[in-house]
Amino acid sequence: MINQALKKIGRVQKIDSLILELQHKFSLIDPGRGAQAALEQAKANFEQAEAKLKTIRAEVEDLELQSKSFEQKMVSEKNRLYSGGVYNAKDAEAIERELANLKTRRGQADDRILELWDQVEPAKAEMEIAKAGFDTASAKVSEYEAKYTQVRAEFEEKLGQLNVARTKEVAEADPKLLTKYDAMRQKRAGIGVAAVVDGVCSACHTSIPTKQLGDLKLGDTLETCENCLRFIYYEEEG
Numbered sequence: 149m150i151n152q153a154l155k156k157i158g159r160v161q162k163i164d165s166l167i168l169e170l171q172h173k174f175s176l177i178d179p180g181r182g183a184q185a186a187l188e189q190a191k192a193n194f195e196q197a198e199a200k201l202k203t204i205r206a207e208v209e210d211l212e213l214q215s216k217s218f219e220q221k222m223v224s225e226k227n228r229l230y231s232g233g234v235y236n237a238k239d240a241e242a243i244e245r246e247l248a249n250l251k252t253r254r255g256q257a258d259d260r261i262l263e264l265w266d267q268v269e270p271a272k273a274e275m276e277i278a279k280a281g282f283d284t285a286s287a288k289v290s291e292y293e294a295k296y297t298q299v300r301a302e303f304e305e306k307l308g309q310l311n312v313a314r315t316k317e318v319a320e321a322d323p324k325l326l327t328k329y330d331a332m333r334q335k336r337a338g339i340g341v342a343a344v345v346d347g348v349c350s351a352c353h354t355s356i357p358t359k360q361l362g363d364l365k366l367g368d369t370l371e372t373c374e375n376c377l378r379f380i381y382y383e384e385e386g
């Protein structure tokens with residue numbers, strides 16, 4: 149009887165629906181994209197704070213070299229002035245002017261160094277905070293990965309159990325009908341066969357015409373639902 153054979157396919161269908169549902173639920177779980185995005189943001193913040201501190205320190209280093217070089221030039225200008233080699237007032241004035249100029253420039257460099265030194269501590273603190281944020285985000289990624297691994301293992305275990313159950317049902321089923329069912333469910337959103345309960349197709353909830361209901365009860369022909377086009381079989385009143 150075809151109806152009996154389809155009932156067996158219906159048991160395969162139940163398992164296939166559970167597999168689809170399980171796969172769908174699993175596909176909705178974030179594998180860690182959120183935590184990963186937060187980590188990348190925290191990393192960018194940390195790198196930015198680190199770069200800022202580095203820039204400040206580099207400028208201080210440059211200015212210290214400049215200040216030192218102004219100092220050295222001043223010493224050599226003074227030596228020139230007082231060594232007795234300069235005989236006219238014009239040359240002496242030029243050296244005095246250069247000395248004043250060097251003094252101003254050294255003063256400016258030293259002022260800027262002090263200004264930058266005031267920025268070092270806040271920049272350091274900012275970098276520490278950014279580092280802590282980065283560490284926290286890293287820990288969260290690891291934590292999430294561990295949880296996700298567990299969830300995936302559970303999913304795979306359940307899927308394995310369902311596949312074992314499916315294999316058992318498939319062994320009981322008619323191979324030709326199974327092939328037809330597989331082709332049908334590919335076309336119809338994973339559902340290839342449906343029981344008719346209380347005169348209604350359980351896949352699309354449409355009433356089956358009386359004549360077809362009679363044929364289904366006889367159970368000798370392969371029937372499809374006029375509305376959803378899936379294979380249907382008769383099930384005792386629910």
Ligand SMILES: [Zn+2]
Pocket residue numbers: 342349350351352353354373374375376377378
């Ligand atoms: Zn239907």
